[in-house]
Amino acid sequence: MSKAFIAAVLQDSLACTGVAATKAADDLVGAIVAELKQEGGFTLPSFGTFTVHKTKARKALNPRTGEPVKVKAGKTVRFKASPVLKKAV
Missing domain, CATH: 4.10.520.10 (IHF-like DNA-binding proteins)
Structure with a gap:
């Protein structure tokens, strides 16, 4: 699984633009990494x-x-x- 796959699923599910879906996927992965570092x-x-x-x-x-x-x-x-x-x- 890649960020591109997550972005494509978000784009299909939310009916949003590819740019918005890619930004959401990046934010999701970033939040998970930050939580792993902190907690x-x-x-x-x-x-x-x-x-x-x-x-x-x-x-x-x-x-x-x-x-x-x-x-x-x-x-x-x-x-x-x-x-x-x-x-x-």
């Missing part, structure tokens, strides 16, 4: 929950050379589907 999670009822998890620093191997590489600690987003979504799929 560390985001829930869409009947769809699922997005949560931010911290990853530890670790050593990995470069697949081309086989040399060890240090990977910094960071953050990643995880998604857990709701039971309604699981049942629908």
